[in-house]
Amino acid sequence: MSRPDWIVLILTLLGIVAYGLYKSRTSRDLDGYFLCNRSVPWYMVLLSIMGTQASAVTFLSAPGQAYTDGMRFVQYYFGLPLAMVVLCITFVPVFHRLKVYTAYEFLEQRFDLRTRTLTSFLFLLQRGLSTGISIAAPSIILSSILGWDLFWTNLIMGGLLIIYTVTGGAKAVAYTQQLQLIIIFGGMFIAGYMVIHHLPSHIGFSDALHIGGKAGKLNVITTGFTGKKFDWNDRYNLLSGVIGGFFLALSYFGTDQSQVGRYISARSVSESRIGLLMNGLVKVPMQFLILLLGVLVFSFYQFNKEPVFFNQSQLDLLAHSKYKDSLATLSRDYDAAESQKISSVNWLSQHAGQEGSPEYRRNEEGLKQAEGQKSLSRTTIKRWLNDKEVGGDDNDTNYIFLRFVTDYLPKGLIGLLIAVIFLASWGSIAAALNSLASCTIVDFHKRFSTKELPAEKEYNLSRWYSFLWGVFCIIVAQLAYNIGNSLIEAVNVLGSLFYGVILGIFLVAFYRKRVGGGAVFTSALIVEAGVIALFVLNRNGVIHLSFLWLNAVGAIGVILLSEAIAAVVGYRMVEEKK
Amino acid sequence: MDNDQQEDKPPILKRWSYWYALVIGFLLLLIGFFYLFTKHFS
Numbered sequence: 362m363s364r365p366d367w368i369v370l371i372l373t374l375l376g377i378v379a380y381g382l383y384k385s386r387t388s389r390d391l392d393g394y395f396l397c398n399r400s401v402p403w404y405m406v407l408l409s410i411m412g413t414q415a416s417a418v419t420f421l422s423a424p425g426q427a428y429t430d431g432m433r434f435v436q437y438y439f440g441l442p443l444a445m446v447v448l449c450i451t452f453v454p455v456f457h458r459l460k461v462y463t464a465y466e467f468l469e470q471r472f473d474l475r476t477r478t479l480t481s482f483l484f485l486l487q488r489g490l491s492t493g494i495s496i497a498a499p500s501i502i503l504s505s506i507l508g509w510d511l512f513w514t515n516l517i518m519g520g521l522l523i524i525y526t527v528t529g530g531a532k533a534v535a536y537t538q539q540l541q542l543i544i545i546f547g548g549m550f551i552a553g554y555m556v557i558h559h560l561p562s563h564i565g566f567s568d569a570l571h572i573g574g575k576a577g578k579l580n581v582i583t584t585g586f587t588g589k590k591f592d593w594n595d596r597y598n599l600l601s602g603v604i605g606g607f608f609l610a611l612s613y614f615g616t617d618q619s620q621v622g623r624y625i626s627a628r629s630v631s632e633s634r635i636g637l638l639m640n641g642l643v644k645v646p647m648q649f650l651i652l653l654l655g656v657l658v659f660s661f662y663q664f665n666k667e668p669v670f671f672n673q674s675q676l677d678l679l680a681h682s683k684y685k686d687s688l689a690t691l692s693r694d695y696d697a698a699e700s701q702k703i704s705s706v707n708w709l710s711q712h713a714g715q716e717g718s719p720e721y722r723r724n725e726e727g728l729k730q731a732e733g734q735k736s737l738s739r740t741t742i743k744r745w746l747n748d749k750e751v752g753g754d755d756n757d758t759n760y761i762f763l764r765f766v767t768d769y770l771p772k773g774l775i776g777l778l779i780a781v782i783f784l785a786s787w788g789s790i791a792a793a794l795n796s797l798a799s800c801t802i803v804d805f806h807k808r809f810s811t812k813e814l815p816a817e818k819e820y821n822l823s824r825w826y827s828f829l830w831g832v833f834c835i836i837v838a839q840l841a842y843n844i845g846n847s848l849i850e851a852v853n854v855l856g857s858l859f860y861g862v863i864l865g866i867f868l869v870a871f872y873r874k875r876v877g878g879g880a881v882f883t884s885a886l887i888v889e890a891g892v893i894a895l896f897v898l899n900r901n902g903v904i905h906l907s908f909l910w911l912n913a914v915g916a917i918g919v920i921l922l923s924e925a926i927a928a929v930v931g932y933r934m935v936e937e938k939k
Numbered sequence: 940m941d942n943d944q945q946e947d948k949p950p951i952l953k954r955w956s957y958w959y960a961l962v963i964g965f966l967l968l969l970i971g972f973f974y975l976f977t978k979h980f981s
C-alpha cells in the first residue's frame with residue numbers, strides 16, 4: 362500500500378476509535394452500559410442492526426459470490442422482511458413489556474431457570490466462537506493480499522474496537538456503527554463508480570449488465586428445480602431463500618442477543634418496530650446492489666486481464682512446489698487465452714450489429730476457445746492446490762473484489778476500501794462483545810451470585826467481561842487461521858447448528874402456552890443432537906441437505922417434540938387471560 | 940398484544956398491520972422486479 366493509503370486507513374480507524382470514546386459517556390449501571398438507558402431512536406436501531414449483521418465478509422464475499430455464481434445469493438435474504446414482521450408482532454412487545462436485559466431472561470419467566478441457562482449457554486458458545494472466526498476470516502484475506510503479518514492483522518481487527526466497546530458499552534457501539542455504515546456505503550458507492558469508470562469508453566452501465574447477463578450472472582431468481590425435481594442441496598433459490606431464510610432471520614434477529622440487544626435499547630416499542638421494519642425494507646435492495654457490484658467487476662474483467670487465480674499467495678505456494686515448471690507453462694497458455702479473450706470481446710462489443718457475419722462468427726469462436734482454455738487453466742490450478750503435498754486453498758471467491766481494489770483503484774481509495782473492511786468487521790464484533798458480556802453478567806454472574814451487587818460494581822464487572830470476551834475472540838481468531846477460506850462457511854454452519862433449536866424454544870414460549878419447561882428443555886436437547894447428527898450425515902455424504910435447512914429442522918423439531926412430550930406427560934396449567 | 944399495539948401508535952400509517960402489509964408488499968414487488976430483471980438479461 363502507498364503512503365496516502367496508509368494515511369487514509371490509519372486516520373479512519375483512529376477516527377472511529379476516538380468517536381467511540383467521545384460517545385462513551387453513559388450512566389454507570391447495567392441499563393446505561395447495555396441498553397443506552399433505553400433511549401435509542403428508530404434510525405439508530407436500524408443502523409445498529411444493519412451494522413451488526415453486515416460483517417467484513419458481507420462486503421468481501423458477496424461481490425465475489427456474484428462474480429462466480431451470479432446474483433442468486435440475494436434470495437438468501439427474502440425471508441428477512443417476513444421475519445421482521447413476525448418479530449414486531451410477537452417478540453418486540455414482550456421484550457419491552459418485561460424490560461429484560463437479555464432475550465433469555467424471558468425464558469426463565471416463561472419456562473424455568475434451566476431452559477434460560479441452556480439457551481444462553483448455547484448462545485455464548487456459538488457467538489463466542491463465530492466472533493473469533495469473524496475476526497480471522499477478513500484478517501486472512503487482508504494479510505494474504507497485502508502481505509501483512511496475520512498475528513497483527515488479527516490483533517487490530519479484533520483489538521482496537523475493544524477500547525471503545527469496553528469504555529462506552531452499547532452507546533459507543535451504536536454511535537460508531539452509525540458512522541461506520543456511512544463510511545462503508547460511501548466506500549462501496551465509490552468502488553461501484555470506479556468499476557464503471559474503468560470500463561472501455563464504448564461500454565456503459567447497461568452494456569455491462571448485458572455482458573453479465575449473457576454470462577448467466579444476473580440469475581437473481583432461481584427455482585431450485587432441475588427438471589421436475591427440487592434440489593434440496595441447492596443453497597440459494599426462491600424456496601430456500603423464503604423458508605430457510607425466514608427461519609434463519611427469525612432466529613438471528615429474535616434470539617441472538619447481539620441483535621436483540623440493539624432493538625430493546627430503543628426508547629419505545631414503536632421505535633423498535635420501525636427500526637426493524639425499515640431493515641425489512643432496505644436489506645434486500647442493499648444486498649442486491651452489493652451483488653451487482655460483483656457483476657460489474659465481472660464485466661470489467663472481460664475487457665481487462667483477469668488473474669488466473671485471485672489469491673496470489675496460493676499461486677506463490679504453487680511456484681515453490683513440484684508444480685513450479687508446469688505453472689510457468691500454464692501461465693503462458695493462460696496469458697495467450699486472456700489476450701485472445703480481450704481482443705474478441707472488444708471486437709464483438711463494438712460490432713453488435715454485425716451478428717452472423719464471418720468476422721463476427723470468427724470472434725465468437727475465438728472467445729469460446731479462450732474461455733475453454735481459461736477454464737482448463739483454473740481447473741488445473743485448483744487440482745494442484747488440492748494436492749495434499751501442496752495443501753493449498755482452492756477457493757478464491759473472497760479475494761476477487763479486494764484484488765480488483767488493490768490492482769485498479771487509485772491511491773487513497775485503496776486505503777479507504779481497506780478501512781471499509783475493518784469497519785464492517787468492527788461493527789459486528791463490537792455488538793457481539795457487548796451481547797456476550799450482557800449474557801455473562803445477567804444470565805450467569807448476577808443470576809447465580811448469592812450476594813446482591815451494587816450498580817457501580819455490576820457496571821465495572823460488565824466492562825471486564827467485555828474485555829475478557831474480546832481477548833477470548835482474538836485467541837480463537839489466532840488459533841483458527843489454518844482453516845483457510847472455509848472459515849466463512851464455518852460461521853454460517855455454526856449458526857445453523859444452534860439457531861434453529863434456540864428459535865424453537867422461543868416459538869414454543871410465544872405460541873404454545875400450554876407446553877411447560879420440562880417438555881421444551883428435553884426436546885431442545887434431543888433436537889440439538891438430531892441437528893448435529895444431520896450435519897454429520899450430510900458432511901459424510903450420507904444425505905444431501907443444505908445447512909440452511911437445519912434452522913427450519915431445529916425450530917420445527919423443538920415445537921413438534923415438545924408438544925408431543927407435553928401431550929404424554931401432561932400440559933401445564935395456564936391462567937386464562939382476562 | 941392488542942394493548943401494546945394501542946399504546947404504541949405507528950407513525951405515518953394508521954395501524955401496524957398497514958406497516959406489515961407495506962413490508963410484505965414491497966418484498967413481493969422486489970421479487971417480481973427481480974424475476975423480470977432475470978428474464979430480461981438472461
